[in-house]
Amino acid sequence: MKAVRQSEAGFTLIELLVALAIFALISVAGVMLLRSGSDTQIAVKKRLEDMALSHRLANSLEGDLAQAIARPVRDQSGQIIPAFTQSEASVPGALFGFVRAGRSNFDGAPRAGLQRVAYMLEGGALKRLSWPMLDGTAPSDAATLLEDVTSATVEFRDAKGAWRDDWTATDADALPRAIALNVNLAGKPAQRMLFLVGAQTRIAPPSVETGAAE
Numbered sequence: 001m002k003a004v005r006q007s008e009a010g011f012t013l014i015e016l017l018v019a020l021a022i023f024a025l026i027s028v029a030g031v032m033l034l035r036s037g038s039d040t041q042i043a044v045k046k047r048l049e050d051m052a053l054s055h056r057l058a059n060s061l062e063g064d065l066a067q068a069i070a071r072p073v074r075d076q077s078g079q080i081i082p083a084f085t086q087s088e089a090s091v092p093g094a095l096f097g098f099v100r101a102g103r104s105n106f107d108g109a110p111r112a113g114l115q116r117v118a119y120m121l122e123g124g125a126l127k128r129l130s131w132p133m134l135d136g137t138a139p140s141d142a143a144t145l146l147e148d149v150t151s152a153t154v155e156f157r158d159a160k161g162a163w164r165d166d167w168t169a170t171d172a173d174a175l176p177r178a179i180a181l182n183v184n185l186a187g188k189p190a191q192r193m194l195f196l197v198g199a200q201t202r203i204a205p206p207s208v209e210t211g212a213a214e
Contacts, residue, residue: 070173071099086167155180
């Protein structure tokens with residue numbers, strides 16, 4: 001029998017097994033790399049969506065509160081509601097409500113440039129309510145701004161510069177100088193957002209140093 005030449009010799013079984021093992025390791029590494037990249041992309045996308053929702057809430061609050069005005073309203077029964085309220089019997093879960101100026105009217109509808117709004121927590125969602133008219137009507141619109149909310153609390157800064165957990169001003173025209181909204185989301189760090197209320201043209205309360213000097 002003629003001897004097989006070296007150039008015509010095939011792979012041995014051991015060489016094939018080694019080659020398959022190397023190919024398998026490379027394949028597993030490639031799959032893990034692709035999965036890691038996909039998981040990272042999903043996490044980044046989710047984080048960006050969460051940031052977008054938080055920014056939308058902050059922008060809505062900032063735009064509304066910056067234009068808050070001292071304008072009491074009347075409910076459907078004719079009872080007077082102060083210019084700034086912490087809660088309302090007609091709005092379950094309300095965190096605070098007020099009247100804002102600068103309402104857009106792009107379609108030229110026959111209505112005032114003022115708008116009554118309220119922020120509420122309902123079913124784990126933070127929502128913004130609005131009324132079609134200032135007095136004697138029920139809210140007609142509710143926009144969801146943030147979901148998966150486990151709790152939400154509000155602090156109010158009064159005219160003396162002190163933070164309070166309640167807003168029960170005896171003056172129906174009284175507005176807080178600022179509010180702090182504390183929001184807890186499921187599985188996420190707590191958020192604390194600070195906002196000025198109104199045009200801030202009111203006389204600022206004297207500081208501790210100023211009061212002591214006087």
